Each structure stands twice: as C-alpha cells, then as structure tokens.
Amino acid sequence: MTGMRGETLLWIAQRASAAVLALAVLVHLATMTYAVQGGLTAAEILGRTRGSLAWLAFYSLFVAAAAVHAPIGLRAVLAEWFGWRGRSRDAVLAVFAALLAAMGMRAVFAVFA
Amino acid sequence: MSRGGRYYALAHRISGVALALFLPLHFWALGQALEGEARLESFLRWTEQPWVRASEWAIVLALAIHLFGGVRILMIEFLSWRNWLKNLGAASVGAALAFGLLFALSSGAHAQGWPQKPVKFIVPFPPGGATDISARLVAQKLQEIWGQTIVIENRGGAAGGIGAQEAARAAPDGYTLFFPSGSVMTANQHVYAKLNYDPDKDFIPVTKVVMGPQVLVVPANSPYRTVKELIDAAKAQPGKLTFGHAGIGSQTHLAAENFVNAAGIDAVQVPYKGEGPALTALVGGETHFVLSNVAAAVGHVNGGRLRALGVTSKTEFAALPGVPPIAKTLPGFENVGWFGIVAPAGTPKEIVQKVYRDTKKALESTELKARFFVQGLVPVGNSPEEMAREMREESQLWARVVRERKIVVK
Numbered sequence: 001m002t003g004m005r006g007e008t009l010l011w012i013a014q015r016a017s018a019a020v021l022a023l024a025v026l027v028h029l030a031t032m033t034y035a036v037q038g039g040l041t042a043a044e045i046l047g048r049t050r051g052s053l054a055w056l057a058f059y060s061l062f063v064a065a066a067a068v069h070a071p072i073g074l075r076a077v078l079a080e081w082f083g084w085r086g087r088s089r090d091a092v093l094a095v096f097a098a099l100l101a102a103m104g105m106r107a108v109f110a111v112f113a
Numbered sequence: 114m115s116r117g118g119r120y121y122a123l124a125h126r127i128s129g130v131a132l133a134l135f136l137p138l139h140f141w142a143l144g145q146a147l148e149g150e151a152r153l154e155s156f157l158r159w160t161e162q163p164w165v166r167a168s169e170w171a172i173v174l175a176l177a178i179h180l181f182g183g184v185r186i187l188m189i190e191f192l193s194w195r196n197w198l199k200n201l202g203a204a205s206v207g208a209a210l211a212f213g214l215l216f217a218l219s220s221g222a223h224a225q226g227w228p229q230k231p232v233k234f235i236v237p238f239p240p241g242g243a244t245d246i247s248a249r250l251v252a253q254k255l256q257e258i259w260g261q262t263i264v265i266e267n268r269g270g271a272a273g274g275i276g277a278q279e280a281a282r283a284a285p286d287g288y289t290l291f292f293p294s295g296s297v298m299t300a301n302q303h304v305y306a307k308l309n310y311d312p313d314k315d316f317i318p319v320t321k322v323v324m325g326p327q328v329l330v331v332p333a334n335s336p337y338r339t340v341k342e343l344i345d346a347a348k349a350q351p352g353k354l355t356f357g358h359a360g361i362g363s364q365t366h367l368a369a370e371n372f373v374n375a376a377g378i379d380a381v382q383v384p385y386k387g388e389g390p391a392l393t394a395l396v397g398g399e400t401h402f403v404l405s406n407v408a409a410a411v412g413h414v415n416g417g418r419l420r421a422l423g424v425t426s427k428t429e430f431a432a433l434p435g436v437p438p439i440a441k442t443l444p445g446f447e448n449v450g451w452f453g454i455v456a457p458a459g460t461p462k463e464i465v466q467k468v469y470r471d472t473k474k475a476l477e478s479t480e481l482k483a484r485f486f487v488q489g490l491v492p493v494g495n496s497p498e499e500m501a502r503e504m505r506e507e508s509q510l511w512a513r514v515v516r517e518r519k520i521v522v523k
Contacts, residue, residue: 015190018183022206025180046153063140070133077126096137103140110147 010072017069024062049111056112063104071097125182128175135172180206227287227464231262234292234454235283237276239269242388243325243406243488247452248292250484251322254475265292272362273297274309281315285459290468291316295451296364299504300511304362305522312508317460318500320469321453322476323490326426327368327404328411328433330419332395335402340423340442343402347378354380357391357400361522364450365391367511368404368425370518371448372439395419406450407432407489425449432489451493453500469497 049055071093078084078093146156159165184206234252238244245267252263268276277297283289298312329340337343347354356373358366365388373380383400385391388409395403396418403410404425411432413419423439424430425448430438440446454472456465473494475481485492495503515521 015187018187022180022184022187025176046147066136070129070136073126073129074133077130080126100137100140103137103144107140107143107147110144 013068014072017065020065021069052112059108063101063108067097067101070100121182121185124178128179131175132179228259228261231264233264233266233289235276235280236265236267236292237273237297240267243408244294244452246488247323250481251475254478254481255471258471258475272301277310280457281310283457285457287460287464291455294364296362296367299507300367301362303512303515304520315458316455317458317465318497318504319454319456319465320472321451321493321495321500323485324449324451324493325407325490326424326430326449328407328424329402329404329422329439330410331402331422332398333418333420335420340439344376344378347380351379352381355383355400356380357383357385357394357403359388359391360384365404368448370520371514372404374514374517375443375446411489465497
C-alpha cells in the first residue's frame, strides 16, 4: 500500500488494532488466570468454551486485531532496520497477515465450535 | 524524539518483532492441541517442560514491554499527556499485565519439577489386600513416569482410620498421597460414631484408580443355586441366614448390608478378621453367604469350593463369565468397590492435576490393564471433579444403608 491515503489508513488501523489488543490481552489474561488457578482439566476447559458465541466473537476479534496489528508493525521494522520497502515487502506481509488470521481462526474454532 | 523516547521506541519494536514471530507458533500449536481432549491433555503435559516454561516467561516479558510502549504511544498521540503521566500510565498497564501473567504462570509452576524426591503412598490396610495390590501395581507405572521412587507405607487398623489420620496430618506438598478403599472415604463417617479424620475436609479427591464388583458366593454344597432361591429362603426364615465379612465397615460388610437391604431380607452378619478367614469359614459351612471381592473369591469358585450366584456389577463381569448380575433379580442393584488416590487438603491443585493426568496415562498401559484384570479390577482414572461427585453420591448411599441397617460402632 502506498501513497498518503494508504499510509494514513495503515496508521489508523495500527492504532485501532492496538487499542483493541490492549483490552483483549487483559481480558485474555483474566481468563487464563481463572483457568490455571482453577486447575481445570482439558475436558472442563473445552466443556465451558464450546458452543459459547460470546467467546467465539471475542477471540475472533482478538485474532483479527492481531492479524492487522502485527504485519503493520513489521512493515515499519522492515523498512527502518533492513530498508525493505515496496510491493514485495507488502505482498509478503499480506501473506503473513492471511496466515496469522487463518491459524488464529483455526485455533478459535477448535476451542469454541 | 528524546533519548528516552528513542529507547522506548526501540524496546517496543524489538518486543513487537518477538511477539510477531511467536504469535503464528502460538496459534498453530493451539490449533493442533485443541483438536480433541486427548491432544489437549498431551499439550498441557508438554507445556510443563522447563524450556517451555522459560519461553512463556520470555513472552510475558516481551508482552509487558510491548504493551508499555504501545500504551505510551497512544497516550502521547491521542491524549497529549505530560511526560511523567504518560510514563506512569503506560508503566501501570505494562506492570499489571506482567504481574497478572506471572501470577498465572507461577501458579502453574507448583507442579513444575514435581516430584523431585520419593513420593509416599499411605495404604490404610496391611500388605496383600486388594487396596495394597492396587497401590503397588499403579505405583510401578507412576515411578516410570515420574522418575522417582514411590514408597508404599501400610498403616492398617481401625478400618483404615489409622492410615487416614496419618495422611490427613501429612504436609500438603504432594509428597504424601493417600491410597484408600472406597469405604474409608464414603462409609466410615456413617459407621463410626467417632472418627479421627474428616474424609470431606481433610482430603482432596485426585482419581479413582480401579473399581471392581463383589461376588455373592455360597458353599459348593449349599441348596441355593440362584440369587432368587437365596432371597426366597431368607424371606421364609427371617433372621436365620448368616453372612460373613471382613470386619465392620469393610467393603465386603457394606456390600452384604447393601444386598440385604435391597433384597428386603433379614440376615445376621458375622465379622471375621479379614476376607480370607470369612471365605474359609464359608467353605466350612459356618455361614450361608459372603459378598466377596472377586480377586479373593475367584480361586475358591474355580476350585469348586464355592458357588458364585451373582456379581454386584450392573452387567456380567468379564473376570467371572457365566455369573449373572444380581441386578437381574434385584433390578437396579449395584455395588462397586474402588481404590483410589486422594491428597491431603491444601495440596496445590497443579500437583493434584498432574497426579491425576499421570495416573490416567499409567492406566492406559495394556500390561497394567491385564494385571488388574487378573485381580478382578477395572482401571478407572476419572477426574478429581468426577471422583468428588461420585464420592458424594456413594456417601449418601452408605448413609442410608447404615441408617436402615442400624450399623453403628461406638
């Protein structure tokens, strides 16, 4: 993505996904703490998550935000540290974003579907 | 950008790259692990390895640093907060996250590295009985899994009360576990007016290791050839038939009392010093019947000295082919004895979970299954929650049987 308009959109997407992730990580942390502290077994964890639309929605949002945030962050790092710019970089990062989203959603569906 | 600002930005970038590399691995591993309960169990075991734990801590650190930098950027760009305020705000969020995650991880770390020294199983009966045999068989496999010796300490007496008291007072660090029979945990509190331990408050259920039905046996020359004939005879002459058992409150005693109660008959109990003497007396015609553990009776049955009329499982039991379930005569009747592991109250949940998971894994061994089968026992390996629920239900059953049969030891 090039041009001022594109850069602005990426900047907004980066900040918006960061805000979502900051909140989502805290909710995820509270959930994990509960599960670990409660000493839940695998069967119990899956028993509580499967069929829950609210958790499905929350973690889908989490994965979506991560799939947006991480590639945009790496984009800046690749440019600043390695001087890698242009379409080839963006194409690789688009594949990375798609992989991240696909693997994330696979995990989400394994937990909640 | 100030010098400090540049350092913050660099830390944010480095931690961001670390997280971006970790995230696909994390998603991939979760997707693999969450495909089923068994895979999740093995994944949870995998995460107990020291290097996985160390990686988790590194990721926590990266997450806290990245979140600190991110929140700081958002505060500068959107809120125009002053320097000290934005740093304070961002640091609070980062620290909260780090402490929260470290708290979660450290609670899981109780089980990390456990056991690092020999583990003791207190068995509340003398060597050679079904409880002792069960404990020794499963301990052999657990020793292989844990790489530590398991010491079996037999503390017999007071229907399991002596061993239970010692186990209840042991340090709750996972290095002393209790291996009782079911009656010690679910019946003694109803049978004995005074008990020196509290089965509910002093212990945490871990897992039932094995279960097994009893078998209703009569002497080979007994006139009773079926469960119905025995019940009819007892009804025709109330209080005349006698049954032997291994001692007041023992599983064989309670199984017989449960049968007598369900059949609605009146029979007189005769206590012996153990299951063996009770069966020897039965062979000699001193009593009319015994509800024995399969392991103890099967030799007499195969040797033609005793006749098996029925098993107390709901369906026919593989170790005694051709012997019908008593439930065929008394619909719904079931009496299953069990032997399992409980931990002193206060034992960390992570250790309880590890003992449960590893015992379950040990019970999947074909060799162990076969060795238990020979003893007339079936591996269980249920979860602590399932064991707790089953113990509550069983305790209610024994409370009723003990009340109705007026079995109380003062």
